[in-house]
């Protein structure tokens with residue numbers, strides 16, 4: 443069977459409406475990447491979360507015969523404990539109600555097709571698998587992953603051209619209470635924006651993290667959509 447010239451394209455933005463219609467009619471799930479525009483230290487781009495979500499979804503879609511929606515590239519919400527909050531230029535937050543309304547509207551537009559999977563980037567799906575493959579990870583604090591070992595490794599795997607390896611900040615570890623404080627307090631956030639040590643981040647570890655995330659998306663879609 444001759445493949446159509448667009449058969450390997452997965453982003454619905456790249457498809458015409460007729461191509462999209464035919465993919466959906468053939469049972470393609472729609473993967474919706476959810477990311478953010480947020481500081482990720484002096485060494486990673488502001489779009490790190492959205493890039494990771496989008497690229498993991500594209501790889502999963504290729505395995506599933508699915509398609510990916512344009513990523514939601516604004517998040518809720520960057521706070522000192524989760525990313526630095528308003529302390530750093532470049533982070534763009536939606537309010538919670540706006541975010542809910544935005545995602546609700548996007549999902550509602552696709553509602554007739556039913557097979558929709560949202561993938562929100564927060565790090566690593568199967569931490570144990572990454573720890574087995576990369577024992578050095580176990581010395582790090584899983585809660586303090588922002589702009590740190592996992593995200594830097596993942597960025598080195600997916601978009602190394604946007605990683606400033608000459609701007610890696612010195613190793614520091616944030617010290618937060620297990621709750622948020624308002625008005626926001628920034629004195630516990632390391633000045634670089636990276637929450638924990640990252641200097642032994644590697645592309646190989648990032649490859650493992652990406653593989654685990656993609657496998658998780660594929661497994662969830664197969665289980666829930668019967669594909």
Ligand SMILES: [Zn+2]
Pocket residue numbers: 482490491588589593
């Ligand atoms: Zn991030």
